[in-house]
Every structure is written in C-alpha cells, then in structure tokens.
Amino acid sequence: MASDRCCTFLEILLAIILPPLGVFLRFGCCSMEFCICLLLTILGYVPGIIYAIYVLIALGSDRDRDRDYYDEVA
Structure with missing residues (x-):
C-alpha cells in the first residue's frame, strides 16, 4: 500500500515536469x-x-480498484 502511494507521488511529480x-x-x-x-x-x-x-488521480484509482476486484475473483 505504501509503495502504491510512493509510485503515485512519483508519477504526479513527473506529470508536473513532463x-x-x-x-x-x-x-x-x-x-x-x-x-x-x-x-x-x-x-x-x-x-x-x-x-x-x-487522469493519474481520478482514473488511476478506478483502474486499481478494478484490478483488485479481478485479483479477488481469480
């Protein structure tokens, strides 16, 4: 969970730069x-x-939730 937050932070930082x-x-x-x-x-x-x-904040969290759902089903 903490690594997901770190990755999101780095993605947002990169999104500000490029x-x-x-x-x-x-x-x-x-x-x-x-x-x-x-x-x-x-x-x-x-x-x-x-x-x-x-996109990183709003849509990224939706994709993470969908992926967690499919992991639970499988």
Missing part, C-alpha cells in the same frame, strides 16, 4: 489517456499538466 511521461508510466504508450495528454501538452503546457494530474 505530463505525458507520468501518464505513460501508468497507462502505457498507445492508450487514449496518453494520446490526449500528449496533444494537450503540445497545445499548451498547463492543460497537459492539469489533464495528467486528473
């Missing part, structure tokens, strides 16, 4: 989240940061 990198570490290269973040960062640095932090 937004697509933080999203890439969580979702991968060919995901829709990464493509949107890359586009927003090209169009403007601040929208890229805002979207990256939103």
Whole structure:
C-alpha cells in the first residue's frame, strides 16, 4: 500500500515536469489517456499538466480498484 502511494507521488511529480511521461508510466504508450495528454501538452503546457494530474488521480484509482476486484475473483 505504501509503495502504491510512493509510485503515485512519483508519477504526479513527473506529470508536473513532463505530463505525458507520468501518464505513460501508468497507462502505457498507445492508450487514449496518453494520446490526449500528449496533444494537450503540445497545445499548451498547463492543460497537459492539469489533464495528467486528473487522469493519474481520478482514473488511476478506478483502474486499481478494478484490478483488485479481478485479483479477488481469480
């Protein structure tokens, strides 16, 4: 649990420095989240940061919950 918080903190820190990198570490290269973040960062640095932090905090926790559910079922 503590390692998950540490990874999330590092992803958010990287998302502030270079937004697509933080999203890439969580979702991968060919995901829709990464493509949107890359586009927003090209169009403007601040929208890229805002979207990256939103995706890492809001959508990242949903994926973690889904993964825990599937681990319990299996």
